Amino acid sequence: MQIRDLPYPDPGDPDVRSGPRFLLWLGRGQLAGQLKATAWGLLLQLGIAALPLGVGLAVQAVVDRSGTRLAVAGALVAALGVAIAVGDTMLHRTAVTNWITAAARVQQLLARRTAALGSVLTRRVAAGEVVAVSTGDVEKIGWFVEALSRFAAAALTLVVVCVGLVVYQPALGVVVAVGVPVLAFAALPLLPRATRRADLQREKAGRATELASDTVAGLRVLRGIGGEELFLDRYRRASQEVREAAVRSARMWALIGALQTLLPGVLMVVVLAYGAGLVADGRVAVGELVTVYGAVLLTHHPLRNFEEIAMAYSFSRPSAQRAARVLALTRTTTEAGAALKDGGDLYDPVTGLLAPEGRFTAVVCGDPDAAGRLADRLGGHPVAPADDHTSVLLGGVPLDELPLDGARTAVLVQDKEPVLLSGTLRELLDVPRSGGVDADRALRAAQCGDVLDALAQASVDGGGDPMRTRITERGRSLSGGQRQRLALARSLVTDPRVLVLDEPTSAVDSHTEARVAAGVKELREGRTTVVLASSPLLLDLADRVVLVEADQAVAVGTHRELLRTEPRYRAVVTRETEDEIALRGALEEESA
Numbered sequence: 146m147q148i149r150d151l152p153y154p155d156p157g158d159p160d161v162r163s164g165p166r167f168l169l170w171l172g173r174g175q176l177a178g179q180l181k182a183t184a185w186g187l188l189l190q191l192g193i194a195a196l197p198l199g200v201g202l203a204v205q206a207v208v209d210r211s212g213t214r215l216a217v218a219g220a221l222v223a224a225l226g227v228a229i230a231v232g233d234t235m236l237h238r239t240a241v242t243n244w245i246t247a248a249a250r251v252q253q254l255l256a257r258r259t260a261a262l263g264s265v266l267t268r269r270v271a272a273g274e275v276v277a278v279s280t281g282d283v284e285k286i287g288w289f290v291e292a293l294s295r296f297a298a299a300a301l302t303l304v305v306v307c308v309g310l311v312v313y314q315p316a317l318g319v320v321v322a323v324g325v326p327v328l329a330f331a332a333l334p335l336l337p338r339a340t341r342r343a344d345l346q347r348e349k350a351g352r353a354t355e356l357a358s359d360t361v362a363g364l365r366v367l368r369g370i371g372g373e374e375l376f377l378d379r380y381r382r383a384s385q386e387v388r389e390a391a392v393r394s395a396r397m398w399a400l401i402g403a404l405q406t407l408l409p410g411v412l413m414v415v416v417l418a419y420g421a422g423l424v425a426d427g428r429v430a431v432g433e434l435v436t437v438y439g440a441v442l443l444t445h446h447p448l449r450n451f452e453e454i455a456m457a458y459s460f461s462r463p464s465a466q467r468a469a470r471v472l473a474l475t476r477t478t479t480e481a482g483a484a485l486k487d488g489g490d491l492y493d494p495v496t497g498l499l500a501p502e503g504r505f506t507a508v509v510c511g512d513p514d515a516a517g518r519l520a521d522r523l524g525g526h527p528v529a530p531a532d533d534h535t536s537v538l539l540g541g542v543p544l545d546e547l548p549l550d551g552a553r554t555a556v557l558v559q560d561k562e563p564v565l566l567s568g569t570l571r572e573l574l575d576v577p578r579s580g581g582v583d584a585d586r587a588l589r590a591a592q593c594g595d596v597l598d599a600l601a602q603a604s605v606d607g608g609g610d611p612m613r614t615r616i617t618e619r620g621r622s623l624s625g626g627q628r629q630r631l632a633l634a635r636s637l638v639t640d641p642r643v644l645v646l647d648e649p650t651s652a653v654d655s656h657t658e659a660r661v662a663a664g665v666k667e668l669r670e671g672r673t674t675v676v677l678a679s680s681p682l683l684l685d686l687a688d689r690v691v692l693v694e695a696d697q698a699v700a701v702g703t704h705r706e707l708l709r710t711e712p713r714y715r716a717v718v719t720r721e722t723e724d725e726i727a728l729r730g731a732l733e734e735e736s737a
Contacts, residue, residue, distance in 0.1 A: 148245055156253040161473040164466030171247055171290055171465075178246065179294045182239040186298025189232030190447050192225045194306045197439025198313075199225060205432025236298075240291045248287035251468060255279055258472050261549060262526065278471050282464035289454075289461035296454040299447035303329065306440055314429060317420050317437045324412040325444060329451050331408055332401040339397040340459040346390040347463055353383040398456060405452045409445045416441050489540020491556070491643050491673055493523060497698040498691055500643070500675045502540075505666050507687035507704070508677045511694060511717045513648075516677045517560065519693065520647040523675060524558030539643065557641035561648040563632035565620035570600060571612040573631065579640040582668065584612075587638040590664035591630045592657055596623070625652035630661065637665070643673040655682060662686045679718055692717070 160170040172179060203218035255278060307325055310318035357380060417438055423429035491500040496519065500506040510516035523537055525544035536543035544552050554577075565573060574584045588597065600611035603622070620628040629652045636644060649665075650658040662683045665674070676683055684690055684704040692700040692707065692714045700711045707714040 148242055151246065151249050152253055153250055156250045156257070159254055159469070159472055161469040164462050164464075164469055167465045167469040167472075168286070168289060168461065171250065171286065172293060174250065175243055175247060175290065178239060178243045179290075179297075182236060182243055182291075182294030183297045183301075185232050185236040185239055186295050187232075187301060188228055189236050190298050190302035191305060192228040192232055193443050193446055194302055194440060195225050196222065197436045197443065200439055201432040201434075201436030204435045205430060208431055236295070240295060243294065244287040244291035247290035248283045251283050251286055252279070254472055255283075255468065258474065262474055275471065278464075278467050282467055285457075285461045285464040286468065289457040289465075292450070292454050292457040296450045299450035300329075302447050303444060306444060310437060310440055314433045314437055316423055316429060317416060317434070320416055320419060321412070321437065321441055321444075324415070325448075328405075328408045328412060328444075328448055332404050332452065332455065335397065335401055335404075336455055336459065339394070339401060339455075340462075342390070342394040342397050343459050344463050346387065346394045347460075349383070349387045349390050353380065353387050356380055356383050401452060401455070405448060406445075409441070409448060413438070413441050489542070491523065491675065492538045493519070494535045494538070495522065496693055496696055498523075498693065499698075500673055501689065502673050503671050504688045505669065505674045505686065506676070507684050507690045508675060509679055509684065509690060509692050509714060509717055510677060511713075513561075515693070515696060516647060519696075520558050520560060520645050520677055523643075523645045524556050525552045526558070555641065556643040556645065557636060557639055558645040559632060559636045559647065559649065561651065563629070563635075565616055565623075565628055565631060567616060567618040569613050569615050570597075570631075573616060574635055574638050576635060576639055578638055582638050582640040584634070584638055586668060587634040590637055590661075590668040591634040592660045592664060593627075593630050593634055596627045596631060599623075599627070626654070626657070629653065630657075633661070633665070637668055640672070643675065644669065645675045645677070647677045649676065650678070650680060650683065658682050681718055684718065690714075 157170075157174060160166045199218050199222035202221065203215055206212075206214035206218055303325055307318070307322040310321050312318070356376075417434075420429060420434040420437060424431060424434050490502050492498070498508065498519070508516070508519065510519065525537060525547075536545040538544070539555055544556065547555070571584075574587070588594075597611040600614040600616075601609050604610060604614040616622065616631075620631065623631070629649065633646070633649050636646070646665075650661050653661065658680060659682045662680075663686065665676075666686050676687065678684065681704065687704060690702060690704050690707055691698050692711060694713060700707055700714055702710070704718075708718065
């Protein structure tokens with residue numbers, strides 16, 4: 146795979162059982178690129194390692210006053226220079242290609258998984274971890290894949306150098322052959338501690354990133370309650386913890402780097418001292434000593450790759466583990482190829498909730514978290530593990546037996562905190578749709594008139610056209626109620642067969658809420674609509690209201706019927722306390 150051929154037509158099915166297994170799968174998927182990089186790396190490293198041979202031959206030729214051998218040595222050095230230049234250039238090209246293609250593969254896998262899970266992703270994985278995986282972790286994984294081929298070339302080069310020196314000059318070659326493995330693995334006992342410190346640094350950095358993300362997302366609320374300094378102080382402390390962990394990690398890696406510099410120097414001194422004695426005894430020629438000395442001197446270059454691969458693995462292993470954890474999340478589905486019928490009710494066997502076809506059904510949950518889980522389940526995105534999952538039925542067909550595209554076309558879920566992507570309003574509303582509802586009707590039903598006026602006034606180059614006005618990331622330039630109504634309009638314009646709305650009017654005033662409720666009911670006439678809410682204005686317009694308590698549908702009726710007959714419903718909707726409920730019950734008993 147070349148960079149110009151990206152993206153991958155199919156990034157593949159990764160092995161996500163563990164971080165190391167994911168790295169192994171990624172490396173196998175780029176075997177051709179790894180072999181190319183290793184071959185060019187061998188040309189580079191062996192060219193560098195062979196330079197002392199040319200220099201040694203040249204020195205010996207000068208000592209022996211042989212012009213022919215000096216010319217041969219010069220030609221050998223020139224040829225090695227060409228080999229080094231070509232190897233270095235091509236190694237860089239292939240290694241960078243391996244890095245970028247590996248990172249692109251991981252990003253495609255993450256994008257595919259994010260698209261499959263939707264909003265459930267951030268309920269299963271912390272937002273800070275998702276950010277870390279999709280940014281820094283992808284780069285670290287690519288670094289390891291890129292460094293692997295250079296490490297393989299360096300290891301093979303050291304083997305060739307040691308064997309070659311033993312054959313070329315056994316007395317000195319044995320010393321080098323014994324010393325080089327010691328140098329290569331001298332830092333091994335320090336790696337577990339260095340890895341633990343690096344893991345701690347990344348863990349603290351992830352928490353700081355999540356804290357910063359949450360602070361920015363809630364900045365408007367924080368300013369309203371005067372909490373900026375409190376959260377800023379928390380972030381300062383978290384930032385200092387990251388700095389301290391980074392310093393501790395850097396100290397350990399500095400120690401490993403120092404060993405990789407010190408020990409080759411010690412080996413060089415030993416070889417030079419021992420070789421000088423052999424030269425004095427006449428057992429070794431000067432040129433041979435120069436060759437061995439130069440070879441030992443240049444082993445420092447491939448040995449650095451041992452340090453780099455250890456560092457790359459220690460950094461990429463937890464990154465790969467996080468990526469594997471995200472990629473292991475699946476939509477609970479069997480995708481048996483079932484087909485939807487033309488009509489049918491939406492039924493949840495877990496809670497017993499029934500939403501009749503073509504009706505406006507409201508669901509009241511005393512626990513907001515339970516309402517969110519129910520909304521996810523109704524959309525075919527359960528948070529529970531697959532072995533605990535019972536599929537929601539639409540027209541008698543389990544949603545988890547439908548292909549993902551079919552399930553999402555049939556049932557659309559808007560959660561309580563919908564996200565607005567940056568872009569123009571026209572781009573925001575340019576979503577897959579049935580064609581039955583245009584943007585104007587959806588905006589009117591969601592009561593977005595004031596939002597359109599505000600966008601028209603904020604238009605810079607759109608000539609006052611609100612549809613061409615850009616909306617900032619997550620709609621931060623809009624109020625909470627404005628963002629909520631635009632998100633509702635986006636959901637309405639898709640005109641799905643079943644629309645599930647979780648608290649769609651929680652951020653608007655009561656007057657606007659009443660108009661939004663009426664607009665949604667009118668626009669969705671004849672289509673199945675489920676609204677999870679506790680607002681009396683919405684509930685009063687519903688054809689059917691279901692009270693869900695402890696994950697079970699315990700009461701069904703109209704809003705006014707349930708207010709009269711169901712104390713639990715009344716407690717949730719009217720916000721009565723236990724004392725007020727007890728007092729009401731006592732008064733009713735007395736009046737009876």
